[in-house]
Amino acid sequence: MNRFKRLGWGLLALIGVLAVAIGSFTYHLKPDYDGETKLRGLSEEVQVYYDTYGIPHIYAENDADAFKALGYVHAQDRLWQMELLRRIGSGRLAEVFGKDLLGTDKFFLALGVDDYSSETIAKVNSNDESVQLSLAYLDGINQFIDEGPTPVEFYLTGTEKKPFVLKDVYNTLGYMAFSFAMAHKTDPLLSRIKDKLGFEYLKDLEIDSDTTTLWIKNYPRNRADSIQKSISEVMSSLEKLSIPLFEGSNGWAIAAEKTKNGKVIFANDPHIGFSQPSVWYEAHVSTPSYEKYGYHLAGVPYPVLGHNRKLAYGMTMFENDDVDFYYEKTHPTDPRKYKKGDEWKDYEIISKTIKVKDSDDIHFSYKKTHHGPVLNGIADQVTGERPVSMWWVFTKVENQLLNSLHNMSYANGLGEFKKALEGLHAPGLGIVYGDAEDNVAYWAAAKLYTIPDSIHTKFVSEEGKGLPVEKEYLDFSENPHTINPPWHYVYSANNQPDSIAGMLYPGYYLPENRARRIFQLLESKGDWDKEAVGHMINDNTSPVNVEIVTMLLSKLKIDGLSTGQLKILDALKQWRGDYPKTSIEATVYHKWMYCILKHIFKDELGDILFEEIMNTHLIKRTMAPIFANENSIWWDDISTLNIAESQTDIVNVSFREALQNLETTLGEDSASWVWGRVHTIEHGHPIGQIEALRSFFNVGPFGVNGTREVINNLYFPYTEDGVYKVSSGPSTRRVIDFSDVENGISILPTGQSGNPFSEHYKDQAGMYVNGEFRKMMLNKEEIVSTSKSQLTLKPDN
Incomplete structure (x- = not known):
């Protein structure tokens, strides 16, 4: 009996030791929100105050120190997300997840994102401020990689941490440009329907502009006012990895004439695929010459959404068509050649190598024409023997995205901000803007080009037809835009825009459902306040x-x-037409x-x-x-x-x-x-695909209000079983009232941190489902006095 007692005590002791070891291990994997840390290259001490929800408020004496600190704190909460996003465009997912991601890697390599990033890096001026601050941000990331704890996902996947370089930033922006992929999903599909059934079946599929629906109006007006399996598998692979894909969005700004307090109110909720962590990382950065409360993509130094006391901006997807497909004609006796005009040209053969986890490297090649890569054998949706190539505006013009994001972030007013948008070429974005000077505006920011009426862009063009490779680009002034209209508000709900250029802009616009509801609500009220707009952004009625x-x-x-x-x-x-969970x-x-x-x-x-x-x-x-x-x-x-x-x-x-x-x-x-029984949301993590780890890494599921194409736009795919698992929706909900700019409100779908051991991994999830908000603090005195923890970054020179 004593021997069994001793054995029992021994087992308890062993369990105790293991518990201590596991506790110690997990403790050291947590983000460090308190204390002191030394960073190489800092010129002055930087203070980082974390609020109740883990949002860093960074105070530095100069911008370079601030962005270095931003890189460090961003990495300690989101390094794994940064790693995934930089791997997409460069075709390096199979290196982490194995052969199942080979098709995705091949597709992105064939798109040319990584090669385009290399070409861009070769041309950048290293003395530009946008580059210098980006390098400071990357240096902060890399110091965390060198000295901070390794996120648990790296251990579980056997992934080696490697430094981030400027090319990674451009590859992440390339992923963002592709993630709105309706042309890739739609054009080959429509061509197959046409070939199978004939044109008669296409007439009722709303493939053209609909002059009977609600359009986004331009202002000022001008002469054009009277104009009224495969890639699907690629997208499915990214969705399974819980990599956020850009879908749609709402945004509006209400002019002073329609608000209770006589100042602009701004609202935005970009619709993006749900993931864990969610797509945006919030950070408030303040220096003597710069201040921005911003929402950052993982690995990108400048916010895509942001505000300060002077102005606020956000994005929706413009949904324009910036991809064209072409049939190529191969030489009848020489398969190395294709027809270009009246001549036979050599296919360009591009060879690539992909590293695959637990397997040998894969070598593959694809053909390329003057149009772009030939997708046969790369994208399974492109079937048949006829070669199909793809032209994509993203890789065809000079890449100014990083510089544009920098200039948007540093703009001090309407004129500077508008100028910054001219460099946004792809993806097409609908930018909504409001400021403290009572301006409201909307711009379609994209590289648009003329399209003759005789050419339909939603089909694969026959050889020798379709749009020429050398496009006639429009000046930015001819893009759809609305500035301070007499109806006193601007909005975007991804619906059809009116024209300024004397032509319609082909695209993959969403139906008028959300636009009609936004129009209905904004028109019906002349005394808007922050609380009313917060209620509107959660509206569930169709x-x-x-x-x-x-x-x-x-x-x-x-x-x-x-x-x-x-x-x-x-x-x-x-x-x-309402969608509460009880319906x-x-x-x-x-x-x-x-x-x-x-x-x-x-x-x-x-x-x-x-x-x-x-x-x-x-x-x-x-x-x-x-x-x-x-x-x-x-x-x-x-x-x-x-x-x-x-x-x-x-x-x-x-x-x-x-x-x-x-x-x-x-x-x-x-x-x-009841609706909440079948309409659910679960925020998936890549590691959460493993059933045993699902409850630890994933957040949810929750029954949730809302539906497809209401303002609270929670999209789900229709399924035979009638279970509607929400896959995308508001990636944040933000409301900023310039009469009380220090009390803007916001929410994230899960939490600020991507580290599952952080207390901020999912602390907003319940609030999000319930349509609640938290404050976006700007007042330093309030931030310091209410700060939950303080991290001091000291120079280590």
């Missing part, structure tokens, strides 16, 4: 969905419906929509093309118009021979199918069909 339901209900026959089903029908008739109508509506879309499209498209079209902006634009068009060719089910289904037939079959599916999956009691 007037368009109410119109769709009303129209479909007029086609519905009640024969054979049970008492319970008739009760659901009555509830839908009273539905206001039953919301659950029924979306199940019904999916069943209708499946019956409309799947018989003609088949499983693969149906899945592809359901993941495009195109399907969102198409829903309301095609539901309203009872004569569309798509309504007939071609699988039922000698029977011509009508819209009424499909609407009724789909409604009954939807109710039956809900009874099967959620139970016969419709009172339990």
Whole structure:
């Protein structure tokens, strides 16, 4: 018995030692928010005050010291995220995650992001302030790499920490440029539909500009005012790694004439794929010559979103078409050549090597023409023997992105800020602006070019046709823009812009749903304040969905419906198009929509093309118009021979199918069909794909309000099982009232830190789901007095 007792005590002692060891290990992996640390190259001491939510407020005597400190504190919270983002554009994900990411690496290498970054670095002026401050920021990152604790993800994946260089910044910006990838998802798909079914089936797919929807108006006006599997697999790979992809966004600025306190109110909520950590890192940086409360991409020194006491700016996706696809003609007897005009030219052969975890290096090559890379064999969605090449504006013009972000960050007013935007060439961004001088503005920041009416950009162009490689670029003054309009507000909801250049800008614009709601709310009120705008940015109502339901209900026959089903029908008739977690109508509506879309499209498209079209902006634009068009060719089910289904037939079959599916999956009691049960959000971490580690690295799931294409835009893909897992949405919600600029409000989806051992890893997640906010502090006295911890960075010279 004594021997067993001694054995028991020995085991307890061993467990105790292991617990101490694990506790010590995890303690040293935490970010260091307090104490003193020496940094090489600092000229003066820097103070970093952390607020209640782990936001660093950096006070330095000069800008170089401030950006060095920013790099250091950014790295200790987000080094793993920095590592992932710099690897995407350079084709180095398989080196960490193995052969499953080979296709993604090949695709990005073929796009030429890494080569373009190398070309850019060779041309930069190392004396430019934008470069000097970027190098200071990178030096801060690298000192953390040298001296700080290694994030746990590096241990788990066996990834070696390596220094960051300026090229990494440009590769990360290249990933951002590609992440809005609607052209890659849409153009080859539309060409395949055209080839399979004919042009007749394209007429009702809303592939062109819609003159009947709400457009973003320009001001001042001018002469043009009367103009009214594959890449999908690449994107899926990035989504599985929980790498944020840019999707859409809302932004608006309300002029002083429409606010209670007589000053501009600014709001912005960029819609980006959810991930853990979330995409933005907040930091407040202050020196005698510079101050900005900014939102930073991992590994990028200048904020993409920001504000100070003078001005505020944010972004939406402009959604313009900046990619063109071309069929190439290979020589009939010499496969090394292709036709360019009247001549035969040699394909350029590009060879690359990819390092693969736990495997030999992979060597591959691809062809390139004057248009760009040939995607056959690189992107599986490009099928058939005909070579298809891709032209992308991002890699075709001088890269001024870093300089533009610097100049935006340092701008002191409207004129300087507008000038800074001229260098933003891709991706196209809708920039919303407001300032303390009562200016409000919107600009479409992109490198736009003329497109003749005879050329359709949403198909693969035949050899020798389509847009020429040498584009006729527009001056920035011809981009859509609105400055201090007489209606006293500006906004963007990724909807169709009006024209200034005498032409429409082809794109992948979102439907008018959010725009109509924003317009409706802004027009209805003349005394806006911060609290009202905060409520508006969480709005969950869709007037368009109410119109769709009303129209479909007029086609519905009640024969054979049970008492319970008739009760659901009555509830839908009273539905206001809102999406609280308790809504039953919301659950029924979306199940019904999916069943209708499946019956409309799947018989003609088949499983693969149906899945592809359901993941495009195109399907969102198409829903309301095609539901309203009872004569569309798509309504007939071609699988039922000698029977011509009508819209009424499909609407009724789909409604009954939807109710039956809900009874099967959620139970016969419709009172339990609440929206929050099926509409959930989980913030995934790459390591969280491993089931045993999911609960540690992932955040959620939570039942959540909102839906697709409302202001609180929580996008989910439609699925057969009726479980709607939210994949993207507001990456932050910000509201800034220039009558009280030191009390701006914001929220992040999870938390400030990407370190799972940090107390700020997920401390905002519950607030985010509930539509709550926290303060964005600017007042130094308040920051110092309420600071939770203080990190002092001292020179080590």
